[in-house]
Amino acid sequence: MSRQALVSVSDKTGLEAFAAGLVALGFKLISTGGTARALRAAGLAVRDVSDFTGSPEVLDGRVKTLHPRVFAAVLADLDVADHAAVLRDWGLEPISLVAVNLYPFEATATRPGVGAHEVVENIDIGGPSLVRAAAKNHRHVAVVVDPADYGRVLEALGAGTADEALRRELAVKAFRHTAAYDATIAARLPEHLGVPPSLVAQAVAPWLGADETPLRYGENPHQRAVFARPSRAGGLGAFVQLQGKELSYNNLMDTDGAWRLVHDLPGPGVAIIKHAGPSGVGLADTAADAYVRALACDPVSAFGGVIASSLPIGADAARRMTELFAEVVVAGEIDDAARAVFAAKKNLRVLVAPAPTTGLPRLRVIDGGLLVQSPDEGWDESWKLVTDRAPTPEETAALRLAWRVVKHAPSNAVVIANGHASVGVGAGQPSRVDSCRIAVDKARTAGLGLAGTAAGSDAFFPFPDGVEVLAAAGVTAIAQPGGSVRDADVVAAANRLGLAMVFTGRRHFRH
Numbered sequence: 001m002s003r004q005a006l007v008s009v010s011d012k013t014g015l016e017a018f019a020a021g022l023v024a025l026g027f028k029l030i031s032t033g034g035t036a037r038a039l040r041a042a043g044l045a046v047r048d049v050s051d052f053t054g055s056p057e058v059l060d061g062r063v064k065t066l067h068p069r070v071f072a073a074v075l076a077d078l079d080v081a082d083h084a085a086v087l088r089d090w091g092l093e094p095i096s097l098v099a100v101n102l103y104p105f106e107a108t109a110t111r112p113g114v115g116a117h118e119v120v121e122n123i124d125i126g127g128p129s130l131v132r133a134a135a136k137n138h139r140h141v142a143v144v145v146d147p148a149d150y151g152r153v154l155e156a157l158g159a160g161t162a163d164e165a166l167r168r169e170l171a172v173k174a175f176r177h178t179a180a181y182d183a184t185i186a187a188r189l190p191e192h193l194g195v196p197p198s199l200v201a202q203a204v205a206p207w208l209g210a211d212e213t214p215l216r217y218g219e220n221p222h223q224r225a226v227f228a229r230p231s232r233a234g235g236l237g238a239f240v241q242l243q244g245k246e247l248s249y250n251n252l253m254d255t256d257g258a259w260r261l262v263h264d265l266p267g268p269g270v271a272i273i274k275h276a277g278p279s280g281v282g283l284a285d286t287a288a289d290a291y292v293r294a295l296a297c298d299p300v301s302a303f304g305g306v307i308a309s310s311l312p313i314g315a316d317a318a319r320r321m322t323e324l325f326a327e328v329v330v331a332g333e334i335d336d337a338a339r340a341v342f343a344a345k346k347n348l349r350v351l352v353a354p355a356p357t358t359g360l361p362r363l364r365v366i367d368g369g370l371l372v373q374s375p376d377e378g379w380d381e382s383w384k385l386v387t388d389r390a391p392t393p394e395e396t397a398a399l400r401l402a403w404r405v406v407k408h409a410p411s412n413a414v415v416i417a418n419g420h421a422s423v424g425v426g427a428g429q430p431s432r433v434d435s436c437r438i439a440v441d442k443a444r445t446a447g448l449g450l451a452g453t454a455a456g457s458d459a460f461f462p463f464p465d466g467v468e469v470l471a472a473a474g475v476t477a478i479a480q481p482g483g484s485v486r487d488a489d490v491v492a493a494a495n496r497l498g499l500a501m502v503f504t505g506r507r508h509f510r511h
Helices: 015-024 033-041 051-052 068-075 081-090 103-110 115-119 126-136 145-157 162-194 199-206 250-261 285-296 314-323 338-344 393-405 432-445 465-473 485-498
Strands: 005-011 027-031 046-047 095-101 143-144 211-214 226-228 239-244 268-272 277-281 305-309 326-333 350-352 362-366 369-373 412-419 421-427 453-457 474-478 502-503
Touching: 005 033, 005 068, 005 115, 005 412, 015 027, 015 145, 015 393, 027 051, 033 046, 033 211, 046 051, 051 068, 068 081, 068 095, 068 126, 103 115, 103 162, 103 393, 115 162, 126 162, 126 305, 143 145, 143 162, 143 474, 162 226, 162 250, 199 239, 199 362, 199 369, 226 465, 239 338, 239 362, 250 305, 250 326, 250 338, 268 285, 268 369, 277 285, 277 421, 285 314, 314 362, 326 502, 350 432, 369 474, 393 412, 393 421, 393 474, 412 465, 421 432, 432 453, 432 465, 465 474, 465 485, 485 502
Parallel strands: 005 027, 005 095, 027 046, 095 143, 305 326, 326 350, 453 474, 474 502
Antiparallel strands: 211 226, 239 350, 268 277, 268 305, 362 369, 412 421, 412 453
């Protein structure tokens, strides 16, 4: 009995070599449409599906492999006598390999200006059905959905047959492939049909087809963890690790926080994150100067932190960054001289990554449920002046920096800044006045001046006490969302203390 392979692919990467390898191993090729034409152009003998089924392709190719003869040849359990009898009665030989990948729905759906009709036409029907059928019958059929697997499949077949372990692996990969494909349709199609989208589908779809890299452990050693990276990764997900130890779950969490923060700053700079909160940020024209300013805010907390730079890192910055122990350094550009400096710290993880992505919904798991929300992105700095005194240009620059940083600090959060760096961060407290006190104490401990600085608060001040603590320390301007039932009391306190205060109208809690 000869072996048959059904090959029908949209992504023709490696197709000719793979098909030629199958023929050399004694396989007969069955194919459709453009795949069959490509194989014939390569000089390979191909049997059209329409010849195999005895039915022509119809409806502009919408119906070609959807036929009982095809699915009987793929789904027959050869260990079951009745199945084998059906194949004999129908004059069929089984199909023992199915190589199928699917219409490029995502690429089509995300193309600017694409019409709904074209998007719908790129929803594959026969392909997923064939893949699922072959994967179900993996005891007798090898299913190949990824051109990257062509080589090892040929190698296995050349040794006699694809062993059961490989066929199981390929089957699981196939089901993940179709699951990701359907999830992408569920996430992307609504926008083209004018139907309300599902936030859950949009949040989950990108990760179903992602490669999973095991991590040493999760937040704690007894927790299992992986890093999922989509095939078309972007932002921090597309990082390249230049050196250092294996990244941990906590490393990646803090690196993500630092990477998002440094790209939210009102200018180029450096951010240092420790345990999910900023220990300091600095703005400057060079990474070295920005790092010095960021470190000065809280050099104690910066120990063992993550350093992110939106500026290119050169040798001077690298030397300064390696003077204090850090877990990770990440930047968009690190020159060769800096890499040589970092290389002396063999355990230091050094990453290069593109700018952060936007628009991805955020996921959090609670007991028995999943929370999904749109990301907290973008800025609206058309603030409302609520005090008698307006902020000076210098105070406005400090307010912008404090307000950008406080968005990335765990709530309740208060950040004090001047025009080029944070000077005190108080975060993660049940009481806002405690966050004010911590921010002030941090600045004083670091020996940083507070006179003429500005503060940002991620949510409203429920009482005047926090404003009074900040003013007594030397803060002269405050940005806060407003919205408290005691706003009038808080504004009155600010006026009494000579502060400038603006309401942002936008809250930035981060739990």
